[in-house]
Amino acid sequence: MDAADDRLLLLVEDDEDFARTLARSLARRGWRVLHADSLPAVQALLTSQRPTHAVVDLKLRGEASGLACVRALHAANADTLIVVLTGYASIATAVQAIKLGACQYLAKPSNTDDIEAAFARTEGDADVELTARASSIKTLEWERIHEVLAETGFNISEAARRLGMHRRTLTRKLEKRRV
Incomplete structure (x- = not known):
């Protein structure tokens, strides 16, 4: 495997403008970037490509979420x-993403530096600061909604x-909390 194969990244994003911008930024840093906008596109790419890295958007248009793409990538x-x-970060989806094989979970807006740093941090940090503040009822409701959304x-x-x-x-609750 040569050095170029060590940096093959699959970008799973259905926002064409964001995908194009992020792909260009990653390519300038030496990544070979493949793009898919759905679970079927990811599955098709995985028949012929073996990405070393992937950036997956959690909320994709259509039936499948990014979590299904994480599962497919990890299985392959x-x-x-x-x-x-x-842009729809919650504890429930973060936990599910990690359980399905993701190494990190980033909330938008994130830039190329954040993404590359996330790839470098594949181990957990036992020294992360714990907060003493309890979650609000609104936060607990939001997290429960996302947990059930992920389950379904x-x-x-x-x-x-x-x-x-x-x-x-x-639907109204989800539209109110858009990030």
Whole structure:
């Protein structure tokens, strides 16, 4: 394996403008970048490519979430370093991403420096500062909503049913907390 193969990155992002900008930035730093915008596109790429690294957006258009892409990438090659990048950060989705094979979880906005630093931090940090502040009711509700969304594969109707609320109510709550 030559040096170029050591830096093959799969970018899973459905926002074409953001994907193009991030891919250019990574390419300037020596990465070979492949792009996919959905789970089927990831699965198709994995039949012929073996990325060493991946950056996966958590919220993709369509049925599959980025978590399904993390699972597919990890199943194809457990050595692939995967960073989940999201504007919809929650503890529930962070935990699921790590359980499915991601090495790091970053909230947007994040830049190329943050992503490269995340690839370098594959081990946990036992010295991370713990906060004494308890979570608010709103934060707990938000995290529970995201936990159920992750469990249902981001199916809003099913998540609303499991949460005991109307689908429109859940949709309104999600629209209010856009990051």
